[in-house]
Amino acid sequence: MALVEGPPETPVAFWYVSWTLFGLIVGSFLNAAIWRLPREGVTMTHPKRSKCTSCDATLTWRENLPLVSWLIQLGRCRSCKTPISWRYPLVEVLTAGLFLLTAKLTGPEPSLLLFARWAVLAGLVVATFVDFEFFEIPDQISIGGMFLAPFVAFVVPELHDSTSLARAMTDPATLAAGGVDRIASLAACLAGMAVGGGILIAISWVGKLLYKRDAMGFGDVKLLAAAGGFIGPGGALLALLVASFAASIAGIANLIRFLCLLRKRARDRGTGKSFGRSLASARIAARYLPFGPYLGIGIGVVLLAWKNVVERLFAL
Ligand SMILES: [Zn+2]
Numbered sequence: 295m296a297l298v299e300g301p302p303e304t305p306v307a308f309w310y311v312s313w314t315l316f317g318l319i320v321g322s323f324l325n326a327a328i329w330r331l332p333r334e335g336v337t338m339t340h341p342k343r344s345k346c347t348s349c350d351a352t353l354t355w356r357e358n359l360p361l362v363s364w365l366i367q368l369g370r371c372r373s374c375k376t377p378i379s380w381r382y383p384l385v386e387v388l389t390a391g392l393f394l395l396t397a398k399l400t401g402p403e404p405s406l407l408l409f410a411r412w413a414v415l416a417g418l419v420v421a422t423f424v425d426f427e428f429f430e431i432p433d434q435i436s437i438g439g440m441f442l443a444p445f446v447a448f449v450v451p452e453l454h455d456s457t458s459l460a461r462a463m464t465d466p467a468t469l470a471a472g473g474v475d476r477i478a479s480l481a482a483c484l485a486g487m488a489v490g491g492g493i494l495i496a497i498s499w500v501g502k503l504l505y506k507r508d509a510m511g512f513g514d515v516k517l518l519a520a521a522g523g524f525i526g527p528g529g530a531l532l533a534l535l536v537a538s539f540a541a542s543i544a545g546i547a548n549l550i551r552f553l554c555l556l557r558k559r560a561r562d563r564g565t566g567k568s569f570g571r572s573l574a575s576a577r578i579a580a581r582y583l584p585f586g587p588y589l590g591i592g593i594g595v596v597l598l599a600w601k602n603v604v605e606r607l608f609a610l
Contacts, residue, residue, distance in 0.1 A: 309402035314390045321389030322360040324416055325382050328423045331432040349374035360386045381423065389419055392594070399598050407452040413442075414524050414597055418590040421517055425586030429511070436516035440487060443523025447483035448476050456601060457482040457526030483523040490522025490530035491515050514585050521593040529596045532603060537585070537592030545583055552576035 326344060330336045344353045351373040357363050364383045371378060392415045400408045417439055421431045447453055454460040455473050463478035474482075498510035522530035553576040560567040595603060 304403075306402045309404075310394060310397060313397045313402070314394045317390030317393030318360040318386050320393070320412070320416060321386035321419075322358070322382075324389055324419050325385050327420045327432075328381075328385065328427075331420065331434055332424050332428045332430065346371045346373060346376070348376035385419060385423060389416065392419070396598060406450045410446050410450045410453055410524070411597060413446070414439075414521070415594060417520075418594055422587040422590040425513070425584040429582075429584050431511075431513035431517050431586050433516070436513060436520050439520030440516065440523065443483050443487060443520060444480060447479045447523060451476050451479035453524055454479040454482040454526055457486070458528060459485055459526065482526045486522030486524070486526040486530050487519045488522070489527035490533075491519030493531065493534060494518050511585065514589055517586060517589055518593070521589070521597075525593065525596050525600065529600055532600060533589065533592035533596040535592070536595050536603065537588040540591045541583065541585060541588035544588065545580065548583060549576055549580040552579045 327338065329347070330338055341352075344358060345351060346353065348371060351371070357367070357372055361383050364378060367378070369378055369380070369383075370376065393412055396411050396415065397408060400411060417435045421435045424435075425431050451460070451474050457474070457479075460474040460478040460482035461469060463481055464474040468475050494510055494515040498508065498515070501510060502508065518530055518534065521533060525533060553572060556567075556572040556576055556579075557569070560572060
């Protein structure tokens with residue numbers, strides 16, 4: 295029981311509303327990163343203000359409000375009326391949703407653990423959308439994450455509270471008090487990076503031997519290595535498992551989509567192309583799926599709910 299009454303507590307609803315708005319604002323910065331990082335001649339600081347990608351008109355602050363501007367302008371540029379991609383509001387709403395969910399799972403009061411988790415998720419959102427469009431993951435995210443991870447693991451050891459290695463390295467008294475110590479967290483981070491990067495290098499090496507072609511991009515290797523620093527070695531393996539599962543479902547869905555398209559075309563043109571030949575073409579067309587977005591899903595799931603994932607997996 296508390297001996298001294300604290301100040302009146304801030305209602306949790308206040309935090310949830312604030313974090314959702316904050317997520318929208320961060321999402322609009324992530325949109326800028328998704329556009330700028332993979333392109334030549336622009337950086338995060340140059341040009342200072344965002345421009346319409348179609349008519350080059352510099353956007354005023356009114357045209358740059360997250361979500362609101364897009365809705366008011368009905369998804370079009372105010373100067374040239376060119377439609378603005380739905381990716382912009384999607385990234386903003388997604389980031390706001392992820393920030394809110396993280397606050398629900400971590401606790402709504404501001405904490406270093408909450409900020410660290412947000413930072414990882416923000417990086418994953420950028421990696422996901424750049425990979426979908428360009429089939430590459432920006433080094434600023436993957437290599438940047440690898441440099442950031444040890445620092446964050448040391449400052450926010452709570453990140454590795456459920457990493458077995460960190461728990462094994464922490465003395466029982468500290469563990470009983472509720473967490474792992476900083477050095478143990480740092481060790482879990484470095485081991486996580488080695489396992490995350492190592493497992494994908496091993497898989498791509500085996501893939502090359504078996505299929506004589508590159509099965510895995512090096513961007514994926516760097517992304518899972520960076521992620522391992524935040525979710526530990528076991529977390530990195532689990533994230534890869536979840537990612538492979540998500541990618542298989544997406545791969546099958548993509549194959550069916552191409553198959554339907556090809557069958558429709560064969561019917562419309564009356565070419566009499568056999569089902570087998572359509573399936574063969576669909577398999578080639580559906581082969582090119584980026585893996586980064588699914589890695590992002592796996593890493594995000596493990597980061598936020600990895601205990602639940604393990605319990606569900608072993609309950610199967
Ligand atoms: Zn325009």
